[in-house]
Amino acid sequence: MLNYQIEWRGNEHTNFSSREGNTPLIIVNHVADASAASCDSWFRSSENKHSSAHFLVTFKGEIRQYVRIEDMAWANGLKLYDIPKAKSSLVRSMKMNPNLYSVSIEHEGTTGRLTEEQFQATLWLHCYIRDYVKNKWGYQIPMDREHILGHFEIDPLKKPDCPGKDFPWERLIKELQKKNTAEQWKYEGIEFLHQYGILSDLEGWKNKINEPMPVWAVCLLIERIIQKYETFKHTQRV
Numbered sequence: 001m002l003n004y005q006i007e008w009r010g011n012e013h014t015n016f017s018s019r020e021g022n023t024p025l026i027i028v029n030h031v032a033d034a035s036a037a038s039c040d041s042w043f044r045s046s047e048n049k050h051s052s053a054h055f056l057v058t059f060k061g062e063i064r065q066y067v068r069i070e071d072m073a074w075a076n077g078l079k080l081y082d083i084p085k086a087k088s089s090l091v092r093s094m095k096m097n098p099n100l101y102s103v104s105i106e107h108e109g110t111t112g113r114l115t116e117e118q119f120q121a122t123l124w125l126h127c128y129i130r131d132y133v134k135n136k137w138g139y140q141i142p143m144d145r146e147h148i149l150g151h152f153e154i155d156p157l158k159k160p161d162c163p164g165k166d167f168p169w170e171r172l173i174k175e176l177q178k179k180n181t182a183e184q185w186k187y188e189g190i191e192f193l194h195q196y197g198i199l200s201d202l203e204g205w206k207n208k209i210n211e212p213m214p215v216w217a218v219c220l221l222i223e224r225i226i227q228k229y230e231t232f233k234h235t236q237r238v
């Protein structure tokens with residue numbers, strides 16, 4: 001998978017507020033209904049007093065960020081009395097403004113049809129958000145349709161067409177689930193070695209899952225495994 005650069009574009013006019021201690025539980029997809037340039041200028045405009053999103057993915061596959069994941073963007077707010085009208089059962093069960101527990105992605109365009117570059121970038125971004133939330137809050141957002149939502153599932157009355165009729169739901173979820181299982185074995189390896197007392201700091205290792213390791217550390221790890229094995233052999237003989 002390609003590695004993407006996220007370009008920070010938030011400025012002093014970008015709207016955001018506190019998550020008030022809530023963990024991000026869902027990722028919400030939107031269509032900008034505009035070009036990336038006009039969405040970008042709106043999220044940075046002093047005139048804009050009512051909306052923002054964490055990310056924007058352009059047709060070219062560029063990723064721009066306006067609000068930190070730690071903060072709440074103003075992308076899919078609901079009045080408390082409108083929460084029971086949400087299509088998502090998770091949103092109905094939460095009984096609070098969905099902005100407090102969501103991360104939002106805008107997509108350049110009008111119908112939700114993504115260019116291939118845009119699709120690959122948003123796919124990467126979903127995984128980035130999942131890993132970021134996992135590292136920061138210890139919660140893994142499941143890559144399924146209960147947790148990867150469209151704006152219409154939060155606000156079917158005012159936003160029935162967001163992220164658009166052509167948004168590639170099926171392909172996105174399929175690819176995300178492939179990536180999820182692709183990553184799972186890495187965690188299983190760490191858990192296995194932890195069970196055998198080879199690795200002690202389970203969460204520390206999990207948080208560094210994709211980081212490179214110096215040669216001496218690899219050797220030390222193998223040495224530890226051999227020592228364990230030798231002790232085991234010894235106890236078996238006794």
Ligand SMILES: [Zn+2]
Nearest residue numbers: 030031151162
């Ligand atoms: Zn929307």
